Amino acid sequence: MSLKSLLLKSSAHVEKHQIFGADTYIRRLTIAELDEYEHDLQEAQKTGFSSDASKAGAKLILKSICDENGKSIPEKDLPSPDELIKAHDTPTLLAAMSFVQKYSYGSVEEAQKN
Template sequence: MSLKASLLKASPYVEEHPILGVNVFIRRLTIAELDEYEHDLQEAQKTGFSSDASKAGAKLILKAICDKDGRPIPGEDLPTADELIQAHDTPTLLSAMSFVQKFSYGSVEEAQKN
C-alpha cells in the first residue's frame, strides 16, 4: 500500500451509546462531515426556517450511526431526517445532536455528562 493510500485509509473510532432512546454504534465524524453540517446550518439560517436547521442536525445524527466496525448503516435501515424531526421533540433531537458533535470532537466524557 502506498504512503498516500495509507494516510487516507480511514480507521473510524466507534463506541456504543444510547441515541434517541436506542443503543447504537456511532463513529466520530470527519472534519469534512462536521464542516458540511456547519454549512447546512448557515444555509438554513438564510432560509429562516428552523425545520431546515433541524433536518441538518438529524442528518448529522444519521451519519454518525454505524455498525460495530464503523461502516455506514444502509439507508433503507434508517429513518430519513424528515422522519426523525417528525418523531422527536426539539430537546431530544438537540441533545442527540450535541452528543454526536461532542463525541466527534473527542470529548466523550463531556458528551456523557449532558
C-alpha cells in the same frame, strides 16, 4: 500500501451508545462531514425556517450511526431526517445532536458530561 494510502486511511472510532433510546453504534464524524453540517446549517439559517436547521442536525446524527465496524448503515434501514424531526421534540433532537458533535470533536466523557 503506498504512503498516500496510509495517510488517507481513516481510523474508525466506534462506540455503542443510546441515541433516541435505541442502542446504536456511533462513529466520530470526519472534518469534512462536520463542515458539511456547518454549511447545511448556514443555508438553513438563510431560509429562516427552523425545520431546515433541525433537518441538518438530524442528518448529522444519522451520519454518525454505523455498525460495530464503523460502516454506514444503509439509508433504507434508517429513518429520514424528516421522519426523525417528526418523531422527536426539539430538546431531544438537540441533546442527540450535541452528543454526536462532542463525541466527534473529542471524547465520550466530554459528551456524557453535558
